[in-house]
Amino acid sequence: MNAWMGMILISFLTAILMLFIFRFTSNQEGIRQVKNKIKAHLLELRLYKDSLSLSFKAQGNILRYNLKYISYSAKPLLVMIIPLILILTQLNLWFGYESLTPGQETILKVKIEENQNLLDTNLVLQPSTGFEIQTPPLRIEEEMEINWCLQAKEKGVHDLTLIVEGQRITKKVAVDQKPLSKISPLKVRRNFINELINPGESPLPRDLPIKTIEVNYPAKDIKLFGWNIPWILGIPPWLIVYFVLSIILGFVFKGMSKVEI
Numbered sequence: 001m002n003a004w005m006g007m008i009l010i011s012f013l014t015a016i017l018m019l020f021i022f023r024f025t026s027n028q029e030g031i032r033q034v035k036n037k038i039k040a041h042l043l044e045l046r047l048y049k050d051s052l053s054l055s056f057k058a059q060g061n062i063l064r065y066n067l068k069y070i071s072y073s074a075k076p077l078l079v080m081i082i083p084l085i086l087i088l089t090q091l092n093l094w095f096g097y098e099s100l101t102p103g104q105e106t107i108l109k110v111k112i113e114e115n116q117n118l119l120d121t122n123l124v125l126q127p128s129t130g131f132e133i134q135t136p137p138l139r140i141e142e143e144m145e146i147n148w149c150l151q152a153k154e155k156g157v158h159d160l161t162l163i164v165e166g167q168r169i170t171k172k173v174a175v176d177q178k179p180l181s182k183i184s185p186l187k188v189r190r191n192f193i194n195e196l197i198n199p200g201e202s203p204l205p206r207d208l209p210i211k212t213i214e215v216n217y218p219a220k221d222i223k224l225f226g227w228n229i230p231w232i233l234g235i236p237p238w239l240i241v242y243f244v245l246s247i248i249l250g251f252v253f254k255g256m257s258k259v260e261i
Contacts, residue, residue, distance in 0.1 A: 003095065003222065006180045007238070011245035014087060016257075018080055019250055023259045025076040031260045034072065037065045085196070088239070093184055093200045095238035097217035099177035100152040105134065108148045108160065108171070111211040118144055121209060123164050130158030130175060152176075160215075164208055171213045172201060187213040 041061045048054040100106055108125070112118055118141050125148055127133060134149040150160075155176035162169050174183045184200025189211055195203050204210055222229045222237040229237035254261055 003180050003220075007095065007222075007241055008245060010087075010091065011242055012249050014084075014242075014246045015249035015253060017083065018246070019254060019257045019259045021080050021083070022076045022261065023257065025079045026260075027072050028260045031069065031072050034065050034069045035260070038062055038069070041065070089197055089199055091238065091242060093182045094180060095220055095222075095242075096236060097183040097185055098220045099174040099181060099183055100217065101176055102152050102155060105149060105151050106173075107216045108150055109212075109214040109216070110146045110162065111214070112144045112146065113209045113211060114144055116144075116209045118146070121146070121164075123162060123210075126161040126163065128158055128160055130154045130156060131160065131173065162210075162213070164210060167205070167208060169204060169208070169210070169213070171215065173215050174217075183217060185215055185217050 041058045044058040045055055045062075048058070110123060112121055112123075118139050123137070123146055125133060125137070130153055132151045132153055134151050136148075138147045139145075140147065152173075152175045157177070158173050158175065159170040160173055162171070171187050172184060174181060177183070182200065184198070186198045187201045188194040188198045188203055189208075190203035190206050204213070219236065220238065222241055229240060231237065232240060251261070
């Protein structure tokens with residue numbers, strides 16, 4: 001599937017889900033009445049613009065009903081956070097990164113526990129048919145990292161194998177995949193929060209001194225009429241597109257679903 005088609009589809013499904021949640025967790029009648037009150041006081045501002053006292057009173061009422069509107073919206077927004085977090089962690093795997101290309105170099109980073117002696121940690125990266133190891137392991141004590149420079153050779157989803165304390169662990173690496181492919185840059189230690197935020201691969205065992213294994217992938221560009229959508233305040237392009245589309249589609253379909261927002 002084309003990345004834009006995938007984004008439109010998931011944004012549409014998200015909008016429907018959020019409308020459903022909002023309808024059944026919010027005070028729909030209360031929201032309708034508050035919005036009518038706000039409209040009435042806005043009209044009052046225009047009608048009595050020559051009266052300073054009435055204008056101030058109308059502005060005070062607008063502020064009061066806006067706060068009441070926010071209180072009505074708080075409950076459904078809190079309920080929405082849970083499914084949104086689950087959706088976003090999955091979308092980041094599909095829209096956040098580009099797969100490597102044959103001949104492209106990348107860095108494999110292995111983060112070691114702080115209480116370990118980095119120089120004595122016995123960690124071996126086995127050669128792979130899909131990758132060529134360009135450098136010996138670089139141990140960075142300040143970061144508690146062991147890094148390798150790798151060069152992709154073959155198309156496919158390859159397993160990089162590390163041997164640590166006699167155990168074999170693998171990290172998947174994607175090379176030359178389709179525009180819409182699941183790419184996991186990070187493999188994390190077994191932990192509920194870690195696995196919730198980084199669900200791309202099975203977790204690392206807790207008894208190993210390794211915290212994370214990371215592969216550097218280029219960020220995915222999202223083009224609109226040939227123009228790359230930029231990062232804004234550290235927010236990736238896919239997330240901007242996702243929220244904008246979801247909001248637009250939500251307002252488009254709110255009338256059909258009879259939801260007062």
